[in-house]
Amino acid sequence: MKSILSDLYEGKLHPDETIMPTDPEYRQNNRAISNTLEVCKIKFSESDFKLLEEVLDLYGTSHAMLNSASFVEGFKVGALVMIEVLTKKGEIPHQV
Template sequence: MESILESLYHGNLHPDENIIPDDPQYSILRKRVSDIIELWKDRHSAEEFDELEALLDLYGQTHGMELASSFKYGFRLGAGIMVEILTGEEELGSRLISVGDKT
């Protein structure tokens, strides 16, 4: 088994593909969404359904960007906590998590 650093180097880390919520409501909600999409497909014209799919695709893209930003912030926050713990410099960690892109 590769170390985390080796996996990172080889491009084998894909957290977005490996995170599945363990909340029991998740699978229930996913099923409801799927059922509602099928209802829309049955009740609306092909053109209207294509518009819905385009909207859902846009939502998926923006949601993916939000998840990536949350992941980066969480990683920086964790690293900042570790810096504060290891160095004893309480404000250094706070300064580190504020560094980076503002997207």
């Protein structure tokens, strides 16, 4: 079994591709979005619907950037926690 560092170096880590929220509302929300888009496709003119798709694409790009920044920040916080744990800084003294 290769190490996580080897996988990182070789570009084999893609956590953004394997994350699947377990909250039951996630699937419900996606279904609602799809249903609403179908209604919009019927009710909107072709140019209006194309504009909506452009906005959604921009939102998707922006959301992906936020997810990336959140992942990086979370990783840094996790690493700082590990440093503190391993260096025993902030250690709570044993109570007698």
